[in-house]
Amino acid sequence: MLPPRRNVWPPPPPASESDAERADRIEAEREAKRVSNAIDESLALEREQRKRPSNAKILLLGQAESGKSTILKNFQLHFAPKAFQAEAEAWRPVIHLNLVRSVNFVLGLLEIRHPSTYSHDQQPTSSDSPLSGHLRRLSLSLAPLRQVEESLSNRIAGSRPPEDISEADRYNPAKASEISLRSGSGWTAFLRFRRGSTSTDRNDKAEETQTRRILSACAADIMTLWAAPEVQQGLRDREITLQEQSGLRVPFLSPLDDILRARVHTIGPEEHVINMESTTENVRSWTVYDMGGSTSQRLAWAQFFDSVHVIIFLAPISAFNETLAENHSVNRLADSLKLWRTICSNKLLISVEFILVRAPVCLSASAASSNRQFLNKVDILTRKIQSGIRFAEHVTSFRNKPNEPKEVIKYLSDAFATINQTYSPRKRKMHRHVTCAIDTKATSVVINDIREVILLNALTATNIL
Numbered sequence: 001m002l003p004p005r006r007n008v009w010p011p012p013p014p015a016s017e018s019d020a021e022r023a024d025r026i027e028a029e030r031e032a033k034r035v036s037n038a039i040d041e042s043l044a045l046e047r048e049q050r051k052r053p054s055n056a057k058i059l060l061l062g063q064a065e066s067g068k069s070t071i072l073k074n075f076q077l078h079f080a081p082k083a084f085q086a087e088a089e090a091w092r093p094v095i096h097l098n099l100v101r102s103v104n105f106v107l108g109l110l111e112i113r114h115p116s117t118y119s120h121d122q123q124p125t126s127s128d129s130p131l132s133g134h135l136r137r138l139s140l141s142l143a144p145l146r147q148v149e150e151s152l153s154n155r156i157a158g159s160r161p162p163e164d165i166s167e168a169d170r171y172n173p174a175k176a177s178e179i180s181l182r183s184g185s186g187w188t189a190f191l192r193f194r195r196g197s198t199s200t201d202r203n204d205k206a207e208e209t210q211t212r213r214i215l216s217a218c219a220a221d222i223m224t225l226w227a228a229p230e231v232q233q234g235l236r237d238r239e240i241t242l243q244e245q246s247g248l249r250v251p252f253l254s255p256l257d258d259i260l261r262a263r264v265h266t267i268g269p270e271e272h273v274i275n276m277e278s279t280t281e282n283v284r285s286w287t288v289y290d291m292g293g294s295t296s297q298r299l300a301w302a303q304f305f306d307s308v309h310v311i312i313f314l315a316p317i318s319a320f321n322e323t324l325a326e327n328h329s330v331n332r333l334a335d336s337l338k339l340w341r342t343i344c345s346n347k348l349l350i351s352v353e354f355i356l357v358r359a360p361v362c363l364s365a366s367a368a369s370s371n372r373q374f375l376n377k378v379d380i381l382t383r384k385i386q387s388g389i390r391f392a393e394h395v396t397s398f399r400n401k402p403n404e405p406k407e408v409i410k411y412l413s414d415a416f417a418t419i420n421q422t423y424s425p426r427k428r429k430m431h432r433h434v435t436c437a438i439d440t441k442a443t444s445v446v447i448n449d450i451r452e453v454i455l456l457n458a459l460t461a462t463n464i465l
């Protein structure tokens with residue numbers, strides 16, 4: 001009887017193997033081993049990746065103009081720079097629109113301050129001196145920009161007007177903070193889609209060339225208008241800091257700066273998936289929900305509360321002397337504090353916390369407990385205080401503390417922390433960052449700091465930890 005056949009790998013060499021056959025066999029065995037090791041490694045990697053969450057969900061909250069969409073741009077630039085650059089071109093019409101709206105706003109301001117210059121029926125009064133010949137000439141030469149604004153608005157927003165406000169209101173200095181373009185969600189995709197259609201593409205290109213031609217012809221005049229003492233004074237009188245508004249600044253910055261400052265008022269919740277371009281990132285993608293922050297938009301927030309890993313709340317601390325665009329009787333800082341209180345005490349967030357808290361980690365990494373707060377627009381706050389605006393005049397409880405940015409930031413930081421302590425249904429850690437969202441370098445330090453917390457929350461929520 002033959003002994004049972006044993007399967008041995010590699011099989012023993014045949015007895016009559018020549019030297020050349022032996023060399024071939026050893027080489028084949030080496031190659032087979034290399035392939036087998038590669039398969040093992042890739043299986044191990046796959047197992048490891050399966051352990052990691054594929055996605056982290058982040059919710060951006062805060063009042064309108066607090067900087068939510070700007071923080072989102074920072075995330076995109078940081079984690080998906082190639083995709084961000086590919087999108088850059090779609091921002092151009094918005095950048096142009098923000099710029100011309102700002103110029104038109106300044107022209108409107110001059111018109112209101114010097115009515116007798118613009119109306120023959122009006123006699124100059126003691127408070128209304130006629131405009132200097134120099135500024136009158138500038139006003140005339142920049143007049144075509146109103147037409148440019150209209151055509152850009154139509155191009156981006158289609159036939160519907162960008163904002164449902166009257167012409168008079170749009171150029172009313174009281175409305176300065178509303179220099180923005182309202183858009184539906186996914187407007188950059190809409191622009192790309194329009195670019196895909198040949199006839200629209202041709203028209204858009206022709207209009208864009210025309211806009212660029214007009215803007216470059218007006219560039220010197222715009223700069224002169226900006227620098228004019230009457231304009232600077234007019235803005236100062238209304239406590240409008242030039243750099244505060246998306247277009248109200250020395251124009252023609254670098255393309256990245258322009259994109260970060262470009263203003264599109266977010267309407268409704270927008271979902272943005274950021275696929276990490278670096279293979280070393282622990283989470284493969286972030287889904288960021290960028291919410292509209294104006295009062296009427298906030299009703300839509302709650303539906304996202306139970307599925308997010310991290311909430312980032314933005315409070316524009318520079319807005320202490322401003323009122324809401326949608327309600328001029330409400331101070332923006334008071335609104336931000338009230339909103340923060342609502343978030344801290346929200347019942348839906350309690351249930352989120354309850355669900356996520358089951359994860360067995362001592363760092364209770366639930367959505368609610370990982371509230372991150374960005375005290376944003378610190379650059380504007382600093383400029384305002386340094387220009388002599390007294391914080392205590394707007395926030396009386398600040399009393400006679402020194403009117404210095406550092407003191408104001410500390411005061412506000414404490415105020416937000418106290419609300420968290422007082423109104424959160426259970427004790428929760430709050431991470432605070434003082435940011436300037438248009439400073440990508442500084443913001444990337446904050447992003448590096450928060451990415452680990454975001455990973456931890458995503459891991460915990462998926463029960464991996």
Ligand SMILES: Nc1nc2c(ncn2[C@@H]2O[C@H](COP(=O)(O)OP(=O)(O)OP(=O)(O)O)[C@@H](O)[C@H]2O)c(=O)[nH]1
Binds near residue numbers: 064376377
């Ligand atoms: N100077 C300065 N400007 C900022 C800062 N953060 C945001 N901005 C500008 O403020 C304007 C409003 O910012 P957005 O990010 O559009 O505000 P939002 O919170 O998304 O506003 P809504 O979509 O209306 O809710 C933009 O023009 C930004 O460029 C900041 O820290 N400093």
Ligand SMILES: [Mg+2]
Binds near residue numbers: 068069292
């Ligand atoms: Mg927004």
